[in-house]
Amino acid sequence: MEIIKNVKGTHDIFAEENDAYDYVESLMKSISELYAFNGVRPPVLEYNSVFVRGVGESSDIVRKEMYTFPDKGGRDLTLRPEFTAGIMRLVVQNKLYATSELPIKLYYCGPVFRYERPQLGRYRQFNQFGVESIGNNAPMNDVEVIVLAYTILSSLGLEGVTLKINTLGDESSRDNYRNALKKYFSSHIGNMCEDCKSRFELNPLRILDCKVPEDRPIIDHAPKIGDYISIESKQRFDTILEALEVLQIPYEIDEGLVRGLDYYSETVFEFHYKSKKGADYGAIGAGGHYGKLMQELGGPELPGVGFSFGIERIVSVLKDDELLEDIKKKVDVYIMPLGEEANLYAQEIAVILRNGGGYKTDICFDKTKLGNMFKRATNKNAKFAVIVGEEEINTDSVIIKDLAKQEQITVSIDELVNKLDELMDEGDEE
């Protein structure tokens, strides 16, 4: 039979890699908990309109990267390309804003889907972890979210993360700016690329992202957003920058930072990191403030701020920088039965160790030489070997061997757990 392979742009996660994902995700969750965020699990499937209205029609994600299809009931569904819009839908539908203190602070973790050309650190199904803080417009909200993101990255051991930050201004700033751009580009658009022509219609702000060399001179002379930012927005941004300085979070202002999702306003930011080997994974995390997203989805006028990390990129970077060496999962005890009649005895011992002692215990099932069993114990990173054979069965005892020290003792079954507790403590002290 022919082997069926995985779908392009997807990848299997198993063995050490799965350990790495567990480690990264649980660290992100526990730090978010420290910041008083709560977990939330929106569905993978949403109505297409959640993203069309939420993420925005002019965004590349909605225009060409979504997995959209009709289901058997004729519903227009989309596999989520990001979390934020779905979470806003959840908050609006369940009226969380009415029963919770504001801001509502949520974190999420799970797969998202984008139909893109796969490349290094870029998949069609990948995992994101992120947070949203919804319903409070204070600049300190933005600060808290940025601090959380930065703390997570440094807790993972990443040093020299670059935080790029910019402000897009409030709605009126953006309206004014958009009009200015429209006016400016209307006389040039005929000579620009096809992409820009459609951007001109959908969202002239996105023309600024164009990388076509012929268009650059025109774009370089376009009005600058800095000139259209309202005084209030400028003050808001300054407050945030000041707070980052006090909290010792290094940042770089990047006026070219626009972000590809339409819902952003005011503060936007990205985290960049180059592995020590020099591999460039692009942004490993990004986020920003959004003023009108909830309204777009039919909810009240509540702003929010959030970020998301690409787990794949972060795991790759950690692997490149050898920051995953200590997370190898270990077995506490490896039981070695000698001979057929020892197999059942080994199971009994295992029950005692697992249920009675709480030790992660594995048993060798193959009938093989003791020497081989020791080899396997070493491969499994076991701390102790427990050897059981005819002699031990007859005396209700086992041999415990410390694999690192190469010392062994014989103990009775009754003392097994206590003795192992002692040995573990000794090992920990060193």
Add this chain to the structure above:
RNA sequence: GCGAACGUGGUGAAGUGGUUAACACAUCUGGCUGUGAACCAGACAUUCGUGAGUUCGAUUCUCAUCGUUCGCCCCA
């Protein structure tokens, strides 16, 4: 969506238009039927991503296809 490179076992990889497809690591077996990282001897690719073509013959040449990687675009 556009341009380019690559695709040999569990892994890292040599190699050639003709038949045993190197070598190394890992794994397994035995030497050693109750005590380990050593040593010795074996085993391990119905086959060189997949399909078609050229050829007496293709893993090696051509085309297609799939996949990965690089650049662009975009993003996490």
